[in-house]
Amino acid sequence: MPRPNQKTMRQLPVAWLRAAIIGAAAAAIALGVTSNEFMTVLAKGVRVCLECVGIG
Amino acid sequence: MFGVRGNRVKRHGRMRTLVQCACAALTNGYAAGFARGKVFSGASKGLCVPVLNCSSCPGALGSCPIGALRAAGGSPRHTIAFYVLGTLALFGVVFGRLICGFACPFGLIQDLLARIPAPKLNVPAALDRVLRKVKYLILAFLVLGIPAISIVTGDSVAPFFCKLFCPAGTLEAGIPLVALNPGLRDDAGLLFGWKVLVLVAILLLCVFVRRPFCKWFCPLGAFYSLFNKFSFYHMDFDAHACVGCKKCVHVCPMGVDVRDDPNNPECIRCGSCKATCLSHAIMSGWKARGSQIEKDVARLSEPAYTAKDRVVES
Known part of the structure; x- marks a missing residue:
């Protein structure tokens, strides 16, 4: 029986998956920010979206 | 015993409502927007909040991820919304x-409406199973699919989820802005009427069914559900401690x-x-807990005396 602080074999792939997703997410955020996606989101956010409001 | 459980449940309910109100205030903290009928235009609008909170809400300090996905993904400059998807994935894998x-x-609003004393409907299991898939279809086609189509055709397409359906947008943005701006009020037509109808239907449903929008329609909930199995924050169940009362099932x-x-x-x-749960069979948190009883058995099976405990006489 594994000790309480020992990772089981089932937990190891989960740990790797989490690490992979965090890495991919961080890379995606960095890529998006460097390609000015932040400014695109900002430009949309500061204007009233008439379609979202139900006008346009 | 019932009194102890009742107090714990009430305390937990109050704490959760407090956290929900704090988060709602944090994401919609621009009170001046409601007074002036204008949206916030600060730099924080470039940040995606992890919740369903319309960017056009007068109080919104950040951008709705669904709206941001449509703005960034499929626009001429960005083929894939890396920044938005990366932000959502990060929140998903952590929480x-x-x-x-x-x-x-919007979850807070559904929880508050569920407190109205009204008989709760028992949705047939077969219908519930079908409806639970609808949010994944909304995510796949209306939220992710539409920007993908616009990448191929090169034309910008309307945000169908936000335009035709999103009740959070109507409640947080549509109604306040139309009420505060005479110009917008004149322009409100059939589409606005349709959105108000959808909002009223969902709010009414919330009185008789608990969290119907989260269960059946929310694309953001559908996205985060993909991470539940392996997120850092997770639930644990100790089958050895469970007494089989099923209170956890009734209260969910x-x-x-x-x-x-x-x-x-x-x-x-x-x-x-x-x-x-009074037998503490259900746990939640960030660390892997495992069964408390298994840990106790492991601890008791360790030898009481080892060589290092031997006292060396001088």
């Missing part, structure tokens, strides 16, 4: 659907049996099951 249970303003707003699957994709991690 899973804990965000739905504790942070979402999402109809999840935590005993079968503690990290079910439908679980919003509200903690109601944990608060109601």
